[in-house]
Amino acid sequence: MKILITGANGQLGNEMRVLAEENAQHEYIFTDVQELDICNEQAVNTFVKENGVEVIVNCAAYTAVDKAEDDEAFADKLNHLAPGYLAAAAEEVGAALIQVSTDYVFDGTAHLPYTEEVVPCPNSAYGRTKLAGEEAVMQKCSRAMVIRTAWLYSIYGNNFVKTMIRLGKEREALGVVFDQIGTPTYANDLARAIMAAINQGVVPGIYHYSNEGVCSWYDFTRAIHRLAGITTCNVSPLHTHEYPAKAPRPNYSVLDKTKIKNTFNITIPHWEDSLQVCVNKLMEV
16 A cells, blocks of 8 residues: 655654554655645645555644644644645545544543543644644545544654653753643554554544553653663652643543554553653663
């Protein structure tokens, strides 16, 4: 199959490159904004048609959550309009589309893991634009799959794990919020779930994917430091209000993964096991 992967230089895009080597039965086209501007509708249509694309995996997004509050128009372009262009182009040639979305489509006021049936209610510009993107994709492409994920990290790009390792080495003390609960997601695991869907055949609909288990950002940081062998930094718990941010964060965004596990018969690793894998790789670098 011919697979187009957009946003190929991001965390997930880079992990898709790794998995492409393990799944050599497909042909891959990796693009970032230099090769294909997904905000350009005409360019998207032409590219998809001329390259005979059969599956699109959209890993491109505007993910600066706080910045999006002041720049919602640009965030909307990348998170809402562009996925709509990809979806329409896919539909035109009978291709499938996998759109990656976020836990930020929920406001985080629940206390039980979110299933795909829960009605979204974003309370940030980022969440609003990502939800609009989901809706555009589902509307315009009959073979569309939306995968919501959360707390993404990897050995690539900038992310929480790398930042905490750096700060843990630089500082003697660190405060991290303990009242935001969710589940980290190792981008390599998410890429494997996406590949399972492609190999088994895309089943349209909305899905949730993160690693298994639950923690706060505080617990996550403690685990990062423990696995990275950092013993010189004292990590203390902070309330969200002690760490002011422009965009509101969901207090609880644990995702229920039952649907994706059953549909594609996949096993999801616990967040701490995957964190160990990632930290080990970072230590090798």
